[in-house]
Amino acid sequence: MGAYILRRMLLIIPTLFGIMLVNFALAQFVPGGPIEQAIARAQGQGDVFAGFAGGANDTGQTEGLVESEYVGARGLPPEFIEQLEREFGFDKPPVERFFNMIWNYMRLDFGESYFRSVSVIDLIIEKLPVSISLGLWSTLIAYLISIPLGIRKAVNDGSSFDTWTSGAIIVAYAIPGFLFAILLLVLFAGGSYWQVFPLRGLTSENWEDLSLLGKIGDYFWHITLPVLASTISAFATLTLLTKNSFLDEIKKHYVMTARAKGLSEGRVLYGHVFRNAMLIVIAGFPAVFIGVFFTGSLIIETIFSLDGLGRLAFESAVARDYPVVFGTLFIFGLIGLVVGILSDLMYVLVDPRIDFERREG
Numbered sequence: 001m002g003a004y005i006l007r008r009m010l011l012i013i014p015t016l017f018g019i020m021l022v023n024f025a026l027a028q029f030v031p032g033g034p035i036e037q038a039i040a041r042a043q044g045q046g047d048v049f050a051g052f053a054g055g056a057n058d059t060g061q062t063e064g065l066v067e068s069e070y071v072g073a074r075g076l077p078p079e080f081i082e083q084l085e086r087e088f089g090f091d092k093p094p095v096e097r098f099f100n101m102i103w104n105y106m107r108l109d110f111g112e113s114y115f116r117s118v119s120v121i122d123l124i125i126e127k128l129p130v131s132i133s134l135g136l137w138s139t140l141i142a143y144l145i146s147i148p149l150g151i152r153k154a155v156n157d158g159s160s161f162d163t164w165t166s167g168a169i170i171v172a173y174a175i176p177g178f179l180f181a182i183l184l185l186v187l188f189a190g191g192s193y194w195q196v197f198p199l200r201g202l203t204s205e206n207w208e209d210l211s212l213l214g215k216i217g218d219y220f221w222h223i224t225l226p227v228l229a230s231t232i233s234a235f236a237t238l239t240l241l242t243k244n245s246f247l248d249e250i251k252k253h254y255v256m257t258a259r260a261k262g263l264s265e266g267r268v269l270y271g272h273v274f275r276n277a278m279l280i281v282i283a284g285f286p287a288v289f290i291g292v293f294f295t296g297s298l299i300i301e302t303i304f305s306l307d308g309l310g311r312l313a314f315e316s317a318v319a320r321d322y323p324v325v326f327g328t329l330f331i332f333g334l335i336g337l338v339v340g341i342l343s344d345l346m347y348v349l350v351d352p353r354i355d356f357e358r359r360e361g
Contacts, residue, residue: 005341012337017102019333020326024098027322034088034114034320035081088114101326110327115319120327123312130202130308133219134297137227142234147281149235150242151269157247166240173236178299181229185303189225197225200305226304230297238281245277282346 027033085091092100104111110120118126149169153162188196198204204218249255250273258268298310309328316324 005345008341008344012334015337016330016333020102020105020330021098023329024094024101024326027325028094030320032320033090034322035084035090037115037320038084038088039081105327105330110330111323113316113324114321116321116324120324123324124309124328124331127307127309127312130301130306131297131310133202133223134226134230134300134306134308137223138231138234141227141231142238143281146235146238147242147278150239151246151274153239153243154246154250155269157243169236169239172232175232177229177233178303180232181225181300181303184225184229198222202306226300226306229303230300242277242281245280246273249273249277279347 082091089097089100112119113123116123149165153165156162184197185199187193189199198221202219202222203215204210204222207215207218210218246269255268255273258272259265263271297308298314300306301308301310312324313328315321316328
């Protein structure tokens with residue numbers, strides 16, 4: 001197993017390099033780069049893409065415009081453009097910029113945001129509490145409800161309970177997360193009905209003045225609706241996966257043998273079937289958590305006015321804030337690859353009979 005883990009860890013290097021290379025190459029062809037963004041801000045334009053329309057300057061004059069490769073740079077002195085290129089590092093060829101970026105990342109130097117004057121690491125740390133709250137509680141709630149529900153559905157396969165719960169979770173899966181979030185806001189956050197939960201933020205303004213129990217209560221009061229909205233669609237897949245896994249195991253010969261020995265149904269289900277049936281579900285927990293942690297949170301964060309990694313990634317991509325875009329891509333790509341190794345280790349912990357080294361041989 002040690003040799004397998006070592007090989008997987010060594011594969012992280014070329015895989016991560018390939019991810020960064022492809023995304024860096026694609027970014028070179030995207031219009032409205034950081035220089036254009038800075039030019040638009042210098043000229044007081046709200047949207048850099050408005051400059052792509054071309055035409056005359058603000059006064060309607062077309063004579064004496066500065067020639068520049070950047071759309072929207074008309075009327076700006078060449079020295080200003082050159083200074084921007086030096087500050088952003090665009091005075092160097094793309095190949096040199098890419099390898100300088102990789103070298104800095106290897107030394108854990110992720111640079112500073114172009115437009116926020118804050119380091120990338122500080123930005124990520126600042127946004128982490130929101131994303132951790134959504135990802136952690138959504139994953140835990142989904143597992144705590146879906147696994148017992150899936151087991152009961154498998155035991156009562158074909159019953160009325162199995163039928164109506166299947167209908168309920170399929171309907172929940174079909175409801176878009178953003179639509180359910182808006183519904184929760186309308187019903188419980190001061191919309192047309194009840195003002196039960198707060199509308200925005202992760203904590204109240206007076207959070208620092210609260211007692212320890214008060215802080216805990218205030219925190220859960222704020223995250224209740226966002227967590228519900230981000231969890232609603234996770235129940236269906238996990239519940240049906242648990243049910244089908246149990247059904248497959250219940251039909252096997254070792255279960256009939258255990259029952260023939262006179263073991264109780266609970267002992268058969270949780271002493272014999274559970275380990276084998278839960279192999280896929282439990283081993284996939286790291287990947288599920290990372291998936292919820294880094295994906296699908298943008299809309300939820302926007303609706304509930306939460307400032308997390310989802311909004312950071314979106315705003316950075318729109319603003320072409322490349323240090324934040326590539327820094328977060330490198331960090332989260334590395335985390336994702338490591339989580340893949342952890343998932344394999346979870347398989348071995350749940351079922352020691354699995355030997356990845358023998359399978360590769």
